[in-house]
Amino acid sequence: MKANSTREALGRCFRLLSAAVCAILLSGTECAHSEGPGPSITVVDIIPLALSGETDTNAEPDLTVSSVNPLEIAASVWVPEPLGGSTTPIFVSVDGGKTWSCRSTFPFQQVTCDKTIRFGGLSDMLYVATLLNNDCALVVCRSDQLAINLMAPVENKPIDVDQPFAAAAMINNQDRVFIGCLDFNGPPQRTDTVVRSLDGAGNPPSDFTPVPIEFDTPLMDSSEVRPAISGDGNKVYAVFNRVISKNGNKRVGDVILVRDDDGGNSGAASFTALRDRNGVAGFPVVKARTFFFDTDNFPALLGRDRLGGDLAIAIDPRKADRVYLVWGDVIEGHPALHVIRSDNGGTKWSGNLCTVKKAKNPGLAVTTNGTLGFLYQQVVKSEGGEETWITNLERTKDDFRNVDTRTLARFPVTEVKLDNGQPQLGDYLRLMAAGNAFYGIFPASNVPDLSRFCCGVTFQRLHDFTRHKLLNQDGKEVDPSIDPFFVMAPGL
Amino acid sequence: VQSVDPGFDILLYRISSALLEAQFGRASRAAAGGNREIHSECPYVPLRRIPNGTVCLELMNALQRQARIGLNQTNLRRTLLNVLILQSFALSAYADVPDQELQRWVDKSTLIFTGKIVTLTSNVGSIPASENPMTVKVDSIELGNDKASQNFGSLVGKEMTVVVNPSFKFGPPERKPGVSAVFFVNPLLYEENIAVTAEAVADDQAVKDLPTRLNAAIEQKTQEPIRNGAKGAVLVVTGIVQEIRQLPKIKIDRLRSLANGRDLYSEHSPRWREAVIRIQSVLKGNSAEKKVIVVFPSAEDRMWAQSPKFAAGQSGIWLLHSGTLGSIQLADERARILLAPEAYDRGQIKAYTSLRPEDFRPKDSAGKNEASIREILKSLK
Numbered sequence: 001m002k003a004n005s006t007r008e009a010l011g012r013c014f015r016l017l018s019a020a021v022c023a024i025l026l027s028g029t030e031c032a033h034s035e036g037p038g039p040s041i042t043v044v045d046i047i048p049l050a051l052s053g054e055t056d057t058n059a060e061p062d063l064t065v066s067s068v069n070p071l072e073i074a075a076s077v078w079v080p081e082p083l084g085g086s087t088t089p090i091f092v093s094v095d096g097g098k099t100w101s102c103r104s105t106f107p108f109q110q111v112t113c114d115k116t117i118r119f120g121g122l123s124d125m126l127y128v129a130t131l132l133n134n135d136c137a138l139v140v141c142r143s144d145q146l147a148i149n150l151m152a153p154v155e156n157k158p159i160d161v162d163q164p165f166a167a168a169a170m171i172n173n174q175d176r177v178f179i180g181c182l183d184f185n186g187p188p189q190r191t192d193t194v195v196r197s198l199d200g201a202g203n204p205p206s207d208f209t210p211v212p213i214e215f216d217t218p219l220m221d222s223s224e225v226r227p228a229i230s231g232d233g234n235k236v237y238a239v240f241n242r243v244i245s246k247n248g249n250k251r252v253g254d255v256i257l258v259r260d261d262d263g264g265n266s267g268a269a270s271f272t273a274l275r276d277r278n279g280v281a282g283f284p285v286v287k288a289r290t291f292f293f294d295t296d297n298f299p300a301l302l303g304r305d306r307l308g309g310d311l312a313i314a315i316d317p318r319k320a321d322r323v324y325l326v327w328g329d330v331i332e333g334h335p336a337l338h339v340i341r342s343d344n345g346g347t348k349w350s351g352n353l354c355t356v357k358k359a360k361n362p363g364l365a366v367t368t369n370g371t372l373g374f375l376y377q378q379v380v381k382s383e384g385g386e387e388t389w390i391t392n393l394e395r396t397k398d399d400f401r402n403v404d405t406r407t408l409a410r411f412p413v414t415e416v417k418l419d420n421g422q423p424q425l426g427d428y429l430r431l432m433a434a435g436n437a438f439y440g441i442f443p444a445s446n447v448p449d450l451s452r453f454c455c456g457v458t459f460q461r462l463h464d465f466t467r468h469k470l471l472n473q474d475g476k477e478v479d480p481s482i483d484p485f486f487v488m489a490p491g492l
Numbered sequence: 493v494q495s496v497d498p499g500f501d502i503l504l505y506r507i508s509s510a511l512l513e514a515q516f517g518r519a520s521r522a523a524a525g526g527n528r529e530i531h532s533e534c535p536y537v538p539l540r541r542i543p544n545g546t547v548c549l550e551l552m553n554a555l556q557r558q559a560r561i562g563l564n565q566t567n568l569r570r571t572l573l574n575v576l577i578l579q580s581f582a583l584s585a586y587a588d589v590p591d592q593e594l595q596r597w598v599d600k601s602t603l604i605f606t607g608k609i610v611t612l613t614s615n616v617g618s619i620p621a622s623e624n625p626m627t628v629k630v631d632s633i634e635l636g637n638d639k640a641s642q643n644f645g646s647l648v649g650k651e652m653t654v655v656v657n658p659s660f661k662f663g664p665p666e667r668k669p670g671v672s673a674v675f676f677v678n679p680l681l682y683e684e685n686i687a688v689t690a691e692a693v694a695d696d697q698a699v700k701d702l703p704t705r706l707n708a709a710i711e712q713k714t715q716e717p718i719r720n721g722a723k724g725a726v727l728v729v730t731g732i733v734q735e736i737r738q739l740p741k742i743k744i745d746r747l748r749s750l751a752n753g754r755d756l757y758s759e760h761s762p763r764w765r766e767a768v769i770r771i772q773s774v775l776k777g778n779s780a781e782k783k784v785i786v787v788f789p790s791a792e793d794r795m796w797a798q799s800p801k802f803a804a805g806q807s808g809i810w811l812l813h814s815g816t817l818g819s820i821q822l823a824d825e826r827a828r829i830l831l832a833p834e835a836y837d838r839g840q841i842k843a844y845t846s847l848r849p850e851d852f853r854p855k856d857s858a859g860k861n862e863a864s865i866r867e868i869l870k871s872l873k
Contacts (some may be wrong), residue, residue: 048682048683048684049683049684049685050682050683050684050685050686051643051682053642053643053644053645054643055642055643056643057794078794080639081602081639081679082639082640082643082644082679082682083602083603083637083639083640083643083644083679083686083688084602084603084637084638084639084640085602085603085678085679086602086678087678087679089679089682094618099617099683100683101617101618101681101682101683102681102682102683103618103680103681103682104678104679104680104681104682105680113760113794113795114760131760131795135826136760136795148618148681162759162760223759294759296761296763306759422792422793422794422797423759472644472645473644473645473650474645474646476645
């Protein structure tokens with residue numbers, strides 16, 4: 001009894017401490033830290049030296065780490081070809097993220113956006129999925145040479161797809177590639193889809209086949225579909241937003257989780273392992289909550305950047321049934337993110353483990369030692385009252401009772417440009433785990449001011465930390481813009 | 493010697509190939525499949541234009557003598573000398589690069605510059621020595637673009653790594669520091685410096701009248717988009733935007749029917765609008781009507797950012813298209829729906845698109861834009 005009450009008291013203390021940290025954070029303290037021993041966090045602006053003059057939009061970055069050699073990391077962003085060439089660049093590091101190479105080897109000259117990138121398994125094949133040209137065709141390319149040469153297209157269909165989001169792993173000695181997307185070619189009202197290849201590294205690869213994962217008949221599905229593969233490769237999950245009604249810039253909908261228990265290949269029964277109480281495939285994890293969604297005539301913005309139906313999913317690599325989700329709703333008129341956990345593969349869920357207000361772009365991952373990482377972007381008020389974007393990485397081993405929160409970057413909301421019609425941060429970022437380390441990527445202002453990067457930062461592009469100026473290679477000042485920042489952090 | 497024996501032709505080719513291979517290496521980038529390949533031989537290019545048969549005979553004799561009496565020092569020196577001569581002729585043999593080939597080099601290049609080889613190494617970490625890179629200092633830009641200027645300012649004076657595309661058939665200039673040449677390149681890598689793939693390398697030795705012919709080829713390339721636009725346009729008009737309006741309901745419904753009754757609500761949606769153009773003059777095609785509709789994407793989304801946007805009162809020159817065009821491709825069914833004629837002012841008017849940046853030029857006070865389009869249309873006749 002005594003031990004229990006001591007634990008409870010300690011628990012209360014931790015909760016108070018966490019609340020205090022959150023309060024400090026929300027009140028705009030420069031950096032939310034709980035410094036501790038162990039390896040430090042690495043933050044790198046991945047724009048290389050040769051692109052010091054670059055000012056393009058670098059929204060929606062994605063990142064993948066090779067399971068064969070974790071020093072090999074690849075990233076994708078929206079940036080167009082810097083010399084105006086007829087290819088699209090991706091970024092590669094071969095030294096664990098310390099330095100980056102921008103490789104113009106994605107072989108399409110049309111406009112591309114919504115890129116995501118994954119390594120397969122032991123094949124070390126790199127896959128890039130993107131939207132292409134004015135009909136939003138889904139294109140997948142691959143490279144077994146870290147994209148040092150032109151990547152090879154392996155899929156170029158269909159049209160009218162949105163937000164492809166890739167997952168890949170080696171299952172039964174073959175790369176299985178799952179691309180969650182909204183596919184308007186699907187059955188009426190059932191647009192959320194996983195486009196699947198069961199042998200992505202094969203020669204030729206097996207077909208990329210659309211597998212609808214919406215089994216009900218809602219008003220519509222939302223664009224964000226997030227697939228994830230368990231560490232043993234047996235279970236493939238995907239989470240998406242089913243929309244029940246919409247009004248202006250708000251949608252009301254369920255968070256739906258689907259699961260396949262045969263490595264994503266259960267034939268006609270693919271992704272039907274979870275069912276609702278009516279027996280319809282797809283389990284409603286959260287029902288009828290409201291979330292913001294920026295649309296043509298009804299803008300929904302946070303910190304000048306558009307809002308979508310934020311979702312993230314992570315599976316404990318040690319336990320295929322332990323699933324964490326991030327979902328978004330509206331609290332006090334602002335977007336909020338919630339983290340929840342299931343220990344039985346998706347039918348029983350915890351209450352909110354963590355809630356972050358005025359936040360978007362969640363990333364979630366679990367390391368092999370069981371540390372949960374939660375990366376997100378939030379608008380807070382600075383000490384001077386200025387609205388400020390911060391990017392936080394939270395790490396916990398006990399479902400947020402004890403949390404290590406690090407602010408990786410901060411910048412004034414006013415640095416988000418409004419004049420070019422493009423989202424500057426975009427609809428997603430990525431956090432993943434490889435072994436006992438977190439790897440992530442996020443978009444943030446590139447003003448080289450060390451006070452904005454509490455965990456430190458490395459710039460490859462030319463910069464002047466004293467004057468807070470970027471320079472091109474002729475020594476001329478360069479306008480600030482949004483850059484992709486790599487982060488690596490150890491598990492706790 | 494008026495004609496060269498085919499066997500000797502091949503012998504010359506093999507020797508020059510070996511020399512070129514020694515100079516430039518053959519480690520290559522395979523364009524498809526993303527795999528490296530090693531090319532053991534140059535592509536065969538017959539040498540049919542060797543200008544001086546006497547020297548050829550001399551070389552042949554030297555080679556025969558060498559085979560007959562063995563490799564003593566005198567003959568070795570002599571052979572080497574002859575081989576050098578042979579090499580120079582092998583290069584000059586490529587001198588008559590056809591205009592069509594030069595145009596192809598220009599057309600497939602993002603950047604063309606004159607530069608000097610600084611070292612036979614790379615200044616970009618990811619390019620290994622096995623790729624036979626060279627570091628080249630840019631002396632002048634022959635063909636650039638706005639994007640490159642925006643990102644890099646002036647490239648003049650910068651040093652970049654050049655890897656010659658192994659599919660390049662024509663003999664490049666000598667690969668050694670100090671040699672100047674024109675490099676026809678595409679981007680490859682950006683690290684501490686820029687690395688590019690040279691689709692072709694040429695100098696005055698390799699291409700006759702290079703500066704003049706290069707300028708002409710570049711001029712043709714820069715005019716190509718507008719020329720293609722003018723060529724493909726069914727109607728070219730000057731006019732003024734009378735009004736901007738939403739797509740009519742019938743078109744919206746038909747577009748919906750393509751998507752199983754759904755609105756395509758992605759942020760990449762074009763947000764189609766219609767500009768009603770009051771025609772002032774017709775430069776190409778026949779239009780009995782005084783008005784046309786131009787269907788255009790109002791979205792600033794990345795997918796549509798490059799397409800011209802219109803506002804009431806705007807005047808200019810439109811290149812009007814009735815279907816897919818170049819890199820701007822609309823699914824056929826979608827194009828048919830969007831471009832169906834519409835009822836307007838108790839009549840019916842036709843609908844077109846002008847999706848590429850080149851498809852619209854604003855009216856300028858000096859009338860230069862219109863004059864330029866008229867000139868292009870004239871040249872196409």
